[in-house]
Amino acid sequence: MTGLSPAPELRRILHIDMDAFYASVEQRDDPALRGRPVAVGHARARGVVAAASYEARRYGVRSAMPSAVASRRCPELVFVPPRFDVYRAVSGQIHEIFSRYTPLIQPLSLDEAYLDVTETVSQYGSATVIAERIRAEIHRETGLTASAGVSYNRFLAKLASDQNKPDGIFVVPPQRGAAFVAALPIERFHGIGPARAARMHALGIRTGADLRGWDIETLRRHFGKAAAFYYGVSRGIDERPVEPHRVRKSIGTETTLARDLHTEMDARTVLEPLAAKLWESCHRRGLTGRTVTLKVKYADFRIVTRARSLPEPVTGAEEILIAMTPFLKALFPAREGVRLLGVTLSALLSLEGAHGSGQLALFES
Structure with missing residues (x-):
C-alpha cells in the first residue's frame, strides 16, 4: 500500500461549432445564394448583421456589425431576413445527433455545444472518432458543415474547434495541452475580449507563455476573480464540467x-x-x-x-x-x-x- 489515490480519469470533451450557421442554412435552402456574400439581417438604417457567410467575411463583414457598414465593405452583399423557426428546427436535428453519443451536452447557443464523451468513448475507440462521426452525420442529415475541437477540457476543446474552420477538426491531446496554449496569442483565449487583451498587452502579456509567467497573486491584483481561471488555462488546466442542465439567468x-x-x-x-x-x-x-x-x-x-x-x-x-x-x-x-x-x-x-x-x-x- 502506497497510500496514494489513483489519478483522476482524463475527460474527453468535444466542442462542436456549426460553420456560419444562419447564413449556411440560407445558402442551403436557396441555391441562388451559394457562393455569394450573404448577411442574415436587414439592410435598413438601424439594421444589424446577425450572421455572415464566409464569402462575406472575406470583405470584413462580421456579426453585430451595423448593416450600413457591412454594405460599404461589401457592395455585393445580399441581405436575407432571419428565419428563426428554421434555425431552431435545424438546431434540434443537430442536438438529436449529439444525444446519440452522450447525455452530457451543454448547449452554448443554437449552433455550438460542449459534449462530455468520457463515459461512452470506449464504445467507439476514441473521442476523435466520435467527433468525426458527429460531423459526418450532421452533414448527411442537414446538408451543413460543422467544425470540432477534441481535448481533455472545455477551454482547450473550444480553442481547438476554431483551429481548422470551416469544416475541420483539431485535437489537443493531454501531452500537448500546455504547449498549445503557450503558443497562442492572448486574443485567442475565450473570455478575453479586446479591452482585456489591451490591458494584458500593456503589462507585457501577449501569449499564453507570457501569461504563464505570472504568479496567481500578481494576476489577482490586476484581474481580480478572473486570475484563478487565467492561471489555470495558461497551464492547460480547466476543471469546469460540462453542465447539461445549466440555466442561463x-x-x-x-x-x-x-x-x-x-x-x-x-x-x-x-x-x-x-x-x-x-x-x-x-x-x-x-x-x-x-x-x-x-x-x-x-x-x-x-x-x-x-x-x-x-x-x-x-x-x-x-x-x-x-x-x-x-x-x-x-x-x-x-x-x-x-x-x-x-x-x-x-x-x-x-x-x-x-x-x-x-x-x-x-x-x-
Missing part, C-alpha cells in the same frame, strides 16, 4: 475604456456597439429578455448599476439603448470619470416563444 457584455468618459454623448457612443453585440449574442442563443441593466464603473472603481424591467421582451439593440436612456441622463455628466460600461439583459425567455406570441419582429430595430 442573464447575458451581458462590457468594455473597459481606453480613457475615462464624462459626457452622456460619449457614453452613448460606447453603448451603441455594446447593445448590438448583446442583442446578437442573445439571438444566437435563441433568447430575449425583459430586464435591461446598465453597469457603470467609475475611475475610483466604484460600481453603480441601474436596472429597468420592460412590459414586453426587447426586440433589438435599439430598444436596449432606449431602455438605458433614463439612466444615462441621471448618471451623466460624470465629474469623476467613467472607466467601464456594461449592459446586461435578464428575465430571459425563449426568442421563439416570444416571437410565436406576436411580441417580436426580429431585427426590426
Whole structure:
C-alpha cells in the first residue's frame, strides 16, 4: 500500500461549432445564394448583421456589425431576413445527433455545444472518432458543415474547434495541452475580449507563455476573480464540467475604456456597439429578455448599476439603448470619470416563444 489515490480519469470533451450557421442554412435552402456574400439581417438604417457567410467575411463583414457598414465593405452583399423557426428546427436535428453519443451536452447557443464523451468513448475507440462521426452525420442529415475541437477540457476543446474552420477538426491531446496554449496569442483565449487583451498587452502579456509567467497573486491584483481561471488555462488546466442542465439567468457584455468618459454623448457612443453585440449574442442563443441593466464603473472603481424591467421582451439593440436612456441622463455628466460600461439583459425567455406570441419582429430595430 502506497497510500496514494489513483489519478483522476482524463475527460474527453468535444466542442462542436456549426460553420456560419444562419447564413449556411440560407445558402442551403436557396441555391441562388451559394457562393455569394450573404448577411442574415436587414439592410435598413438601424439594421444589424446577425450572421455572415464566409464569402462575406472575406470583405470584413462580421456579426453585430451595423448593416450600413457591412454594405460599404461589401457592395455585393445580399441581405436575407432571419428565419428563426428554421434555425431552431435545424438546431434540434443537430442536438438529436449529439444525444446519440452522450447525455452530457451543454448547449452554448443554437449552433455550438460542449459534449462530455468520457463515459461512452470506449464504445467507439476514441473521442476523435466520435467527433468525426458527429460531423459526418450532421452533414448527411442537414446538408451543413460543422467544425470540432477534441481535448481533455472545455477551454482547450473550444480553442481547438476554431483551429481548422470551416469544416475541420483539431485535437489537443493531454501531452500537448500546455504547449498549445503557450503558443497562442492572448486574443485567442475565450473570455478575453479586446479591452482585456489591451490591458494584458500593456503589462507585457501577449501569449499564453507570457501569461504563464505570472504568479496567481500578481494576476489577482490586476484581474481580480478572473486570475484563478487565467492561471489555470495558461497551464492547460480547466476543471469546469460540462453542465447539461445549466440555466442561463442573464447575458451581458462590457468594455473597459481606453480613457475615462464624462459626457452622456460619449457614453452613448460606447453603448451603441455594446447593445448590438448583446442583442446578437442573445439571438444566437435563441433568447430575449425583459430586464435591461446598465453597469457603470467609475475611475475610483466604484460600481453603480441601474436596472429597468420592460412590459414586453426587447426586440433589438435599439430598444436596449432606449431602455438605458433614463439612466444615462441621471448618471451623466460624470465629474469623476467613467472607466467601464456594461449592459446586461435578464428575465430571459425563449426568442421563439416570444416571437410565436406576436411580441417580436426580429431585427426590426
